[in-house]
Amino acid sequence: MSLSGKTSIVGAYEHPGRDLPDRSAAQIHAEVALGALADAGLGLQDVDGYFCNGQLGFGAISLAEYIGLKHLRYTDSTFTGGSSYLCHVGHAAIAVASGKCRIALVTQGARVRGIVRGPKLPSDTPEYAFEAPYGETNIGIYALAAQRHMHEYGTTARQLAEVKAAAAYHAQFNPNALLRKPVTVEEVLSSPLVADPLHRLDCCVITDGGGAVIVTSSEVAADLKRRSVKVLGHAEAIKHTMSGRLDVTYTAAVWSGPAAFEEASVTPADIDYASIYDSFTITVLMTLEDLGFCKKGQGGAFVADGALRIGGRLPVNTDGGGLCNNHPGYQGGMIKIIEAVRQLRGEARPEVQVKNCELALAHGTGGGISRLCSATLILARGDA
Amino acid sequence: MSGAQLPVPPPLVIPETKPFWDGTKAGRLVLPRCLRCSFVIWYPRQFCPECGHTPVEWFEASGHGSIYSFTIVRRGEGAYRDTPQYVLAFVELQEGPRVMTNLIDCNPAQLRIGEPVRAVFCDAGDSAALLRFRPLIPR
Numbered sequence: 001m002s003l004s005g006k007t008s009i010v011g012a013y014e015h016p017g018r019d020l021p022d023r024s025a026a027q028i029h030a031e032v033a034l035g036a037l038a039d040a041g042l043g044l045q046d047v048d049g050y051f052c053n054g055q056l057g058f059g060a061i062s063l064a065e066y067i068g069l070k071h072l073r074y075t076d077s078t079f080t081g082g083s084s085y086l087c088h089v090g091h092a093a094i095a096v097a098s099g100k101c102r103i104a105l106v107t108q109g110a111r112v113r114g115i116v117r118g119p120k121l122p123s124d125t126p127e128y129a130f131e132a133p134y135g136e137t138n139i140g141i142y143a144l145a146a147q148r149h150m151h152e153y154g155t156t157a158r159q160l161a162e163v164k165a166a167a168a169y170h171a172q173f174n175p176n177a178l179l180r181k182p183v184t185v186e187e188v189l190s191s192p193l194v195a196d197p198l199h200r201l202d203c204c205v206i207t208d209g210g211g212a213v214i215v216t217s218s219e220v221a222a223d224l225k226r227r228s229v230k231v232l233g234h235a236e237a238i239k240h241t242m243s244g245r246l247d248v249t250y251t252a253a254v255w256s257g258p259a260a261f262e263e264a265s266v267t268p269a270d271i272d273y274a275s276i277y278d279s280f281t282i283t284v285l286m287t288l289e290d291l292g293f294c295k296k297g298q299g300g301a302f303v304a305d306g307a308l309r310i311g312g313r314l315p316v317n318t319d320g321g322g323l324c325n326n327h328p329g330y331q332g333g334m335i336k337i338i339e340a341v342r343q344l345r346g347e348a349r350p351e352v353q354v355k356n357c358e359l360a361l362a363h364g365t366g367g368g369i370s371r372l373c374s375a376t377l378i379l380a381r382g383d384a
Numbered sequence: 385m386s387g388a389q390l391p392v393p394p395p396l397v398i399p400e401t402k403p404f405w406d407g408t409k410a411g412r413l414v415l416p417r418c419l420r421c422s423f424v425i426w427y428p429r430q431f432c433p434e435c436g437h438t439p440v441e442w443f444e445a446s447g448h449g450s451i452y453s454f455t456i457v458r459r460g461e462g463a464y465r466d467t468p469q470y471v472l473a474f475v476e477l478q479e480g481p482r483v484m485t486n487l488i489d490c491n492p493a494q495l496r497i498g499e500p501v502r503a504v505f506c507d508a509g510d511s512a513a514l515l516r517f518r519p520l521i522p523r
Contacts, residue, residue, distance in 0.1 A: 119462065129395035130427040131484045133514055135457060135464035140472045143455035151453070151497045195455045195472070243433045244426025244481030246474070248453060370484075 004263055007093040008221035008228040008382050011040025011214035012341040014334075018178040018326060019113050020208040025056050025329075026066045028109030028210050033067050036212035041224050042103060049074040049101030049215075051088035053108070053331070063107070074101040081366025082277060082331040083236070084108075085213075086375035089337060090234030092215040102220065108210035110329020117330075127241075127371070139203060139280065141368040143195035145248040146282040150197065152249055152297065155285065157197045159300035161188035163281035164201050164323050166308040171320025173351040178205045179324040188281075202281040204322035204332065211334040213341070222383050227345045232359075233264030233378035240371035251283075251365060252374035253290035260361075261292070264378035268292040271378075272357045273343040274314055275336035277365040278321045284308075287363055288316075291376070310352045318343065318352035333364035337377065344381040357381065390470055390486060390516075393463040394509035403442045404428040408513040411505050413447045415479065416440040426481030447503035449477040449517065456492045475501055475517050489518040 013035030015028055023031075029052065037043055047069050052060050054077025064072055074095045078087050085108055092104035120138070121128050149155045168183035183201060191201040221228035237255035240246070261267060268291060276291075278284045285299035293314055294302040308316040319325045319339040322332035340360040342348045358381045366373040397405045407414025416425045418432035419441055431438040454473035457464070464470065471487040487495060488504065500520040505513035 117461075123396050124398075126429075127427055129397070129401065132462070133393045133395050133508065134484050134486050134516075135391070135460050135462075135467065135470055135472055136484060137457060137459070137461050137464075137472075139459075140455055140457045143457070144453040144472065144474060147455055148453040148497070192458070193456070194459050195457045197455075241426070241482070243423065244483065246482050248474070 002263060003093050003097045003234070004232050004265065005230050006097045006218055007215055007231045008218045009089070009213050009231065009341055009379070010216050010221045010224050010226060010228045011036040011042065012211070012338045013039050014211040014326065014338045015209035016176045017209050018176070018207040020111060021114065023111060023208070025109045025111045026063065028111065028208070029063050029107045030067050032109060032210050032212035033105055033107050036105070036214050040214045040226060042214060044068050045071065046103045047105045048072055049092060049095055049104035051076045051092055051104060051106040053077060053079045053084040055079065069105070080373035080375065082279065082333045083364030083366035083373045083375040084331065085334040085337060086362060086364040086377050087236050089213060089215055089231065089377055090236065090375065093231045093234060096215055096217050102216060104215040105212065106215065107212040108328060108331065108334040110210050110331070111208045112329050113206060113208050137195070138368055139198055140195045141370055142280045142282055143198045145286065145369040146197050149249050149282065149286065153300065155300040157189060158185055159304045160202055160281040160285060161185040162303050163278065163284045163308065164188045166306065167278065167317050167321040167323040169309055170318045170352050171324035173349040174320050174325055177320040177325040178207055198280060198282065204279050204327040205324065206330065207326050207328050209326060209328040211338050213337055218382065227384045228382035229341050229344045230380040230382045231377065232266065232380050233260040234376070235259030235263065236373060236375040238373050246370055248369050249286070250296070251286055251290050251369065252372060253287050253363060253376065256374040256376040257291035260376035260378050266359060266378060270359050271314065271361045273318065273340065273354045273360040274316050275340045275360070275362040276316050277332055277336060277363055278317060278323050279327070279332065279365065281323070283365055284316065287365065291361070291363065310354070315354050318348055333366070333375070336362045336364055340379050344379055390488065391463040391467060392506050392508040392514055395512050397511045400430050401428045405512040408505050408515055409511065413445040413503050413515065414442050415445045417443055424479045424481055426483055446478045449475040449501055451487070451495060451497050451499045451501060452476045452482050453497060454487055454495055471495065483515065486516045487518065488516050491523060494523050
């Protein structure tokens with residue numbers, strides 16, 4: 001059974017805040033829920049499916065209570081790090097298409113700025129004893145991937161830096177972006193190394209905030225006032241160290257990408273706009289290769305000539321991305337979906353709106369590069 | 385960068401992985417191998433995640449390998465918060481697995497992917513030593 005086009009995103013809301021010391025994470029969940037429902041022209045009483053990452057309180061139950069969701073027939077608190085929300089939209093599409101719920105709400109809310117991040121994992125996580133004692137850090141893992149990618153394919157730090165420069169170019173037009181100042185390739189290269197070859201400016205921002213989206217059937221969507229966005233394809237995949245035979249030069253997008261394109265019956269060449277997960281610059285470069293926007297190993301050359309900027313071959317992260325705009329709670333997937341929705345509705349900032357944007361891809365990466373989930377959504381402009 | 389400067393956080397040793405950690409304590413690299421398909425398993429488990437077979441046998445590996453990738457981390461976290469810099473790496477063991485580790489007793493600027501390295505064991509409390517590596521040919 002193909003789900004292609006049967007469901008639509010009808011509401012989307014990104015919290016305008018990036019530094020929210022006076023809010024609780026639950027409050028942020030509620031604010032974005034109400035924002036997305038208002039955007040869709042719906043209310044709390046309409047929601048019968050709820051999706052969140054389950055990190056706050058008792059799975060989805062605490063937040064269902066707090067937000068005031070009283071008619072839930074379906075919940076899912078899948079946690080795959082930053083890709084969670086792309087999984088949620090896919091799972092919501094399946095639930096709606098099979099009649100398990102009618103109006104599905106997906107929320108993200110996070111408060112992390114100024115709070116020292118504790119251990120990423122509980123000590124009884126099976127891999128923990130074999131990695132944590134060596135000073136494993138998230139950027140360290142991505143640096144290991146970047147170093148190996150450079151070794152195998154000749155990728156350069158300058159090519160990686162262009163990914164940041166493109167994001168910063170877009171961010172100057174986003175009044176809510178955490179970092180709005182344009183940045184040159186040279187400025188990225190002269191920022192301090194955090195883990196060779198990655199510099200401080202190769203890393204995403206750390207923000208509070210979040211966002212929400214509403215998924216419903218395309219029939220219901222047709223009755224709502226706002227322009228909807230059709231869910232044409234969804235796929236997710238997990239890649240890990242493969243019993244110790246890991247290869248850090250590719251992500252699970254090599255599997256999620258083709259599956260999502262197949263479900264949507266489109267190809268990478270058809271995509272007008274792409275939201276690509278950008279925890280680090282190397283994440284974007286490898287993901288573009290893995291999704292098939294260029295050949296494996298050609299990511300550096302692909303990005304180097306400005307392809308990712310508005311007007312380029314494949315405009316990417318026109319909100320400024322996680323590198324400049326927003327990466328709430330160390331998880332950027334929700335924001336990736338929301339900017340794709342804006343582009344397809346024609347509601348991106350005028351300076352970065354892709355003309356006649358009909359088909360978009362949103363991609364999330366959760367975890368580290370040695371073990372991760374890749375989740376891909378293919379979205380299309382729907383009815384006004 | 386000498387090994388003596390690096391933190392040695394004691395890993396959590398559980399019955400399943402004790403044969404590995406007992407090996408490190410004795411200065412030996414002891415790995416599990418599937419009794420059916422002969423796959424050398426990493427990280428240590430008492431079943432084979434390749435073919436599903438149980439049990440495994442434990443054997444002494446060579447302790448030789450090569451650098452698969454490495455990075456100089458300049459902003460450590462947790463136990464490494466006060467370590468100015470250290471080399472985080474994946475080393476490919478001669479027996480197949482690629483393991484996360486630190487490279488020590490080396491000049492980080494001279495390290496090269498593919499360079500041969502050999503195991504060293506850094507004491508980490510009563511029940512384990514950390515498996516680290518140093519260049520086979522000192523420079």
